[in-house]
Amino acid sequence: MRIALDAMGTDNAPASEVAGAVSAVRADPGVQVVLVGDETALADSLSRHSRQNRITVVHAPDRIMASDAPTSALRRPRSSINVGLNLQKAGEADAFVSAGSTGAVMAASLVLLRPLRGVDRPPVATVFPTDHGLTLVADVGANIECKPGQLVEFARLGTIYMQDLQGLENPRVGLLNVGTESEKGTEVLQAAYRLLAGSDLNFVGNVEGGDILRHACDVAVCDGFTGNILLKFYESVAAFVVRKLAPGLRGNGLREEIQDRLRDLDYAEHGGAPLLGVNGVSVICHGKSSPRAIKAGIGVAARAVRSGLIAHMARDLAAAREGRL
Amino acid sequence: MRIALDAMGTDNAPASEVAGAVSAVRADPGVQVVLVGDETALADSLSRHSRQNRITVVHAPDRIMASDAPTSALRRPRSSINVGLNLQKAGEADAFVSAGSTGAVMAASLVLLRPLRGVDRPPVATVFPTDHGLTLVADVGANIECKPGQLVEFARLGTIYMQDLQGLENPRVGLLNVGTESEKGTEVLQAAYRLLAGSDLNFVGNVEGGDILRHACDVAVCDGFTGNILLKFYESVAAFVVRKLAPGLRGNGLREEIQDRLRDLDYAEHGGAPLLGVNGVSVICHGKSSPRAIKAGIGVAARAVRSGLIAHMARDLAAAREGRL
Numbered sequence: 071m072r073i074a075l076d077a078m079g080t081d082n083a084p085a086s087e088v089a090g091a092v093s094a095v096r097a098d099p100g101v102q103v104v105l106v107g108d109e110t111a112l113a114d115s116l117s118r119h120s121r122q123n124r125i126t127v128v129h130a131p132d133r134i135m136a137s138d139a140p141t142s143a144l145r146r147p148r149s150s151i152n153v154g155l156n157l158q159k160a161g162e163a164d165a166f167v168s169a170g171s172t173g174a175v176m177a178a179s180l181v182l183l184r185p186l187r188g189v190d191r192p193p194v195a196t197v198f199p200t201d202h203g204l205t206l207v208a209d210v211g212a213n214i215e216c217k218p219g220q221l222v223e224f225a226r227l228g229t230i231y232m233q234d235l236q237g238l239e240n241p242r243v244g245l246l247n248v249g250t251e252s253e254k255g256t257e258v259l260q261a262a263y264r265l266l267a268g269s270d271l272n273f274v275g276n277v278e279g280g281d282i283l284r285h286a287c288d289v290a291v292c293d294g295f296t297g298n299i300l301l302k303f304y305e306s307v308a309a310f311v312v313r314k315l316a317p318g319l320r321g322n323g324l325r326e327e328i329q330d331r332l333r334d335l336d337y338a339e340h341g342g343a344p345l346l347g348v349n350g351v352s353v354i355c356h357g358k359s360s361p362r363a364i365k366a367g368i369g370v371a372a373r374a375v376r377s378g379l380i381a382h383m384a385r386d387l388a389a390a391r392e393g394r395l
Numbered sequence: 396m397r398i399a400l401d402a403m404g405t406d407n408a409p410a411s412e413v414a415g416a417v418s419a420v421r422a423d424p425g426v427q428v429v430l431v432g433d434e435t436a437l438a439d440s441l442s443r444h445s446r447q448n449r450i451t452v453v454h455a456p457d458r459i460m461a462s463d464a465p466t467s468a469l470r471r472p473r474s475s476i477n478v479g480l481n482l483q484k485a486g487e488a489d490a491f492v493s494a495g496s497t498g499a500v501m502a503a504s505l506v507l508l509r510p511l512r513g514v515d516r517p518p519v520a521t522v523f524p525t526d527h528g529l530t531l532v533a534d535v536g537a538n539i540e541c542k543p544g545q546l547v548e549f550a551r552l553g554t555i556y557m558q559d560l561q562g563l564e565n566p567r568v569g570l571l572n573v574g575t576e577s578e579k580g581t582e583v584l585q586a587a588y589r590l591l592a593g594s595d596l597n598f599v600g601n602v603e604g605g606d607i608l609r610h611a612c613d614v615a616v617c618d619g620f621t622g623n624i625l626l627k628f629y630e631s632v633a634a635f636v637v638r639k640l641a642p643g644l645r646g647n648g649l650r651e652e653i654q655d656r657l658r659d660l661d662y663a664e665h666g667g668a669p670l671l672g673v674n675g676v677s678v679i680c681h682g683k684s685s686p687r688a689i690k691a692g693i694g695v696a697a698r699a700v701r702s703g704l705i706a707h708m709a710r711d712l713a714a715a716r717e718g719r720l
Contacts, residue, residue, distance in 0.1 A: 248623040279627030283635040302604030310608040
């Protein structure tokens with residue numbers, strides 16, 4: 071399969087992207103990576119690695135910055151985001167991975183790949199490492215305010231994602247709320263609770279902020295505002311803990327040991343955040359992604375393609391629409 | 396000063412409360428604690444400690460449980476929450492501290508102490524330990540949905556709290572949001588941004604989820620839904636990290652060392668969460684409070700009384716109302 075990788079996304083582009091692509095093709099013989107970015111910079115960066123037959127380059131000289139408007143990738147046809155997504159649209163790639171501006175990747179994915187039928191507003195989902203496995207949190211930022219039905223969509227898309235990518239048979243869905251009782255939270259959440267309880271999904275009820283790391287559910291559903299605050303907070307925790315623990319532990323290898331153990335808390339290490347519910351695979355990685363995180367993002371995209379995730383979603387959405395679930 | 400302590404609040408009541416009260420009066424010669432609870436159980440628990448002249452008992456045989464309705468303390472006059480708050484109302488105590496049901500303490504405090512003039516809906520505030528000091532987050536659960544003006548109230552009350560209890564001259568106020576630009580977030584947040592930017596408060600703009608532990612502001616303002624999710628998530632982090640780090644570190648004292656260093660992440664260790672903007676001091680502690688956490692909660696109440704926090708709030712609210720700020 072061919073995965074188009076935006077090579078102009080990370081703070082350290084294209085070095086991190088190229089190194090991540092090299093690791094990814096070495097690790098998975100079925101993966102080809104199409105690096106999308108400035109060809110001169112890419113040639114330079116590639117020359118530092120041993121030659122890989124399964125890495126090719128498509129030239130896209132224009133780079134979207136985090137400060138650019140979300141619509142900028144659509145207006146700039148030579149941008150790496152636009153070129154990379156169009157490769158998928160044209161059937162020349164099976165997936166797209168980018169560590170560029172989240173807003174720009176989302177907007178361009180929505181317009182170029184289109185939402186699946188039955189999806190109102192695709193959520194961005196990301197996995198949180200917990201005690202006993204991963205919990206997918208959706209939405210983490212695409213939709214600041216949500217209607218009850220959208221939260222149910224997030225639950226359905228997240229369920230299929232965890233089935234196909236994590237091999238869970240019947241993922242437990244929790245609704246992120248301020249208490250476990252059904253009448254807790256806003257009217258939107260109360261209505262979403264009723265819809266989820268009446269659905270075919272494996273709804274385990276409300277979960278609280280403290281339940282996520284206890285792995286009380288496999289899919290935690292929330293609006294993109296709450297999910298975004300929580301995700302960014304979580305990202306900051308590992309570094310904070312290392313700073314708390316490091317003094318006095320220097321010099322005897324313990325600091326590295328602790329950092330290594332806490333690496334699991336870094337969501338970037340688990341790959342990117344897929345935009346769920348578009349007619350294609352679009353995986354958004356953190357702007358600070360290391361080569362390891364880029365490799366993980368490519369791995370997520372590859373698993374999504376191999377598992378037939380998009381067809382599965384389209385099938386289940388149709389069945390839900392027709393009341394067959 | 397006299398501090399009424401609900402002795403029926405923690406999961407381990409009244410042992411944790413009695414032990415916390417004993418530590419508190421030993422540590423602070425200006426503090427008297429009135430234990431409010433079942434007098435037989437209290438006599439038994441007190442008999443395990445050396446006699447303290449500055450601890451007295453007021454009998455209240457009825458205990459509100461977490462599963463009881465928030466209004467239950469108001470309907471049950473012999474409950475420890477009702478009796479304790481009425482001691483303050485009658486001038487027989489200067490403050491009230493409880494580790495009982497948050498909802499019940501809030502509801503009873505609102506009705507029995509009354510909001511200060513100019514306060515619409517008092518927030519519960521709690522401090523998050525960060526790299527360089529404490530950040531107060533308000534609201535962490537009293538008001539699930541907020542209007543822009545309420546968020547400004549939270550900012551004002553939080554500012555005065557951090558001035559009086561943490562000795563900050565000009566606390567930096569941040570608005571918790573999904574991006575730093577003024578147009579980020581919901582319409583409520585956009586409007587709150589404008590109000591805060593035009594106020595006399597030291598508003599530093601939007602802060603993101605990852606900015607809190609970086610101590611980007613001293614007072615982080617949000618609705619009680621977001622704050623509650625974040626607080627409970629944060630509470631769960633320290634225990635999670637210890638579980639991640641513990642295996643293999645057992646036996647050589649390191650585990651205890653790590654737990655000790657991460658204790659600072661436990662918000663309960665920093666005392667309870669005051670209900671801000673009522674005409675009195677009401678401090679809510681975690682239901683799992685250790686004696687150390689109860690002692691810290693009593694310490695928060697004592698500092699609030701000594702600093703004249705309530706008079707300061709009333710004064711500034713009046714000045715803001717009259718446009719003198």
